[in-house]
Amino acid sequence: MADLGHDVLGVDTDERKILALTEGQAPFYEPGLAELLLSTVRSGKLRFSTSVADAASFAEVHFICVGTPQLPGSFGADLSHIETVLQGLAPNLREDCLVVGKSTVPVGTATRLAARLAELAPPGISAHLAWNPEFLREGYAVEDTLRPDRLVVGATSAEDDAVLRKVYTPLLESGTPYITTDLPTAELTKVAANSFLATKISFINAMANVCEVAGADVVTLSEALGRDTRIGRRFLSAGLGFGGGCLGKDIRAFIARATELGVADSVHFLQQVDEINSGRRRRVVDIARELADGTFAGMNIAVLGAAFKPETDDVRDSPALTVAATIRAEGAAVRVHDPKAIENARLAVPDLDYADDVIKACEGADVVLHLTEWQEYRELDPAALRAVVRSPQIVDARNILPLRRWQEAGWTVRSMGAAVPS
Numbered sequence: 001m002a003d004l005g006h007d008v009l010g011v012d013t014d015e016r017k018i019l020a021l022t023e024g025q026a027p028f029y030e031p032g033l034a035e036l037l038l039s040t041v042r043s044g045k046l047r048f049s050t051s052v053a054d055a056a057s058f059a060e061v062h063f064i065c066v067g068t069p070q071l072p073g074s075f076g077a078d079l080s081h082i083e084t085v086l087q088g089l090a091p092n093l094r095e096d097c098l099v100v101g102k103s104t105v106p107v108g109t110a111t112r113l114a115a116r117l118a119e120l121a122p123p124g125i126s127a128h129l130a131w132n133p134e135f136l137r138e139g140y141a142v143e144d145t146l147r148p149d150r151l152v153v154g155a156t157s158a159e160d161d162a163v164l165r166k167v168y169t170p171l172l173e174s175g176t177p178y179i180t181t182d183l184p185t186a187e188l189t190k191v192a193a194n195s196f197l198a199t200k201i202s203f204i205n206a207m208a209n210v211c212e213v214a215g216a217d218v219v220t221l222s223e224a225l226g227r228d229t230r231i232g233r234r235f236l237s238a239g240l241g242f243g244g245g246c247l248g249k250d251i252r253a254f255i256a257r258a259t260e261l262g263v264a265d266s267v268h269f270l271q272q273v274d275e276i277n278s279g280r281r282r283r284v285v286d287i288a289r290e291l292a293d294g295t296f297a298g299m300n301i302a303v304l305g306a307a308f309k310p311e312t313d314d315v316r317d318s319p320a321l322t323v324a325a326t327i328r329a330e331g332a333a334v335r336v337h338d339p340k341a342i343e344n345a346r347l348a349v350p351d352l353d354y355a356d357d358v359i360k361a362c363e364g365a366d367v368v369l370h371l372t373e374w375q376e377y378r379e380l381d382p383a384a385l386r387a388v389v390r391s392p393q394i395v396d397a398r399n400i401l402p403l404r405r406w407q408e409a410g411w412t413v414r415s416m417g418a419a420v421p422s
């Protein structure tokens with residue numbers, strides 16, 4: 001927003017994050033963010049605070065971007081962070097304003113929050129709510145924010161819509177499609193998009209399961225299916241499945257909300273999407289156990305990758321860490337490498353060993369697991385790694401390594417969705 005020319009005050013309750021941001025330091029790894037942050041902080045366009053009351057008196061437009069994680073013990077979304085923001089913001093408003101939700105929420109939330117906002121705002125202050133779901137991808141967040149493939153705005157009046165069109169003027173001028181709709185359609189667009197993406201990934205992973213027993217090859221199948229322009233190649237790679245802080249919790253929150261609305265049957269397939277996805281993690285553990293001659297006891301397992309996907313240090317619901325922790329629980333010594341996510345991984349799963357280079361991670365390994373598809377792993381030298389492992393066996397759980405080269409260097413290789421060797 002600051003780069004688009006607005007004066008911005010960023011508020012977070014996490015003091016450490018605000019301190020780092022104030023000094024122009026990004027509190028997480030995201031390509032291009034460090035430079036953008038530094039330039040906008042230095043220009044004075046972007047400032048930070050831990051006080052939501054500061055924000056209330058500062059802006060005409062307030063974006064709410066706080067987390068909506070899964071509730072413990074339930075599929076539903078925890079909306080308490082949004083409620084807290086609204087309770088802190090609304091009574092402190094000093095002028096008419098637009099509050100815009102960006103968080104991913106169950107359909108129906110915005111209508112309820114709009115009423116709550118009007119109720120909490122001081123008398124004489126007109127505060128409206130709009131919903132503008134966020135579609136950015138971690139790893140491409142800067143690019144997706146400055147050049148989004150669409151903007152979706154749920155608004156209850158033409159005036160509110162006009163405010164958001166003004167906010168996004170530079171993007172509209174560069175041709176970004178802008179879709180105006182009602183609040184529930186805007187909320188649902190985000191949830192439906194994530195449900196579709198999760199379904200596409202689980203579809204090809206289900207095909208991978210079939211390929212393994214039918215003697216077929218899922219990589220070629222994806223390539224052949226993806227050439228059909230109605231299907232498309234993206235999100236059609238079989239492997240370890242999805243993770244992170246969004247897809248899983250969003251499809252579960254959708255199941256919970258659809259159940260409340262009496263249409264559980266319509267999204268029942270998402271339960272299976274979720275189950276196919278968690279099955280991939282178990283499948284990798286099973287393949288690794290086979291290579292370890294049936295038991296992990298006394299084995300050394302090297303894990304390449306801890307982030308839930310490349311180009312991020314986010315380890316929320318990381319498939320790689322789930323696999324690593326499961327194998328550790330079965331008695332192996334597990335040593336994990338990641339180019340960016342070691343610090344977060346250590347906090348999330350402290351009882352694994354961590355190494356800051358790939359060679360160290362693989363020293364003495366009986367099985368190497370390639371679990372997050374960082375570019376540097378594609379470029380590894382199989383001969384150099386062979387010299388340090390105890391047993392040259394690798395599982396490519398992301399189906400992207402040049403496995404023929406690895407075989408030529410003497411490695412036993414396994415991938416996902418290929419015929420199981422007899």
Ligand SMILES: NC(=O)c1ccc[n+]([C@@H]2O[C@H](COP(=O)([O-])OP(=O)(O)OC[C@H]3O[C@@H](n4cnc5c(N)ncnc54)[C@H](O)[C@@H]3O)[C@@H](O)[C@H]2O)c1
Binds near residue numbers: 065104135136246
């Ligand atoms: N991460 C993504 O790629 C992505 C993409 C699209 C949409 N979303 C959605 O955006 C929302 C945020 O996701 P995230 O991954 O950034 O979550 P996050 O947990 O990483 O960040 C949320 C931030 O909100 C802060 N916060 C919590 N309560 C607060 C309060 N009362 N006042 C001020 N700050 C507060 C937290 O300290 C934290 O820094 C979620 O609804 C998510 O589904 C995320």
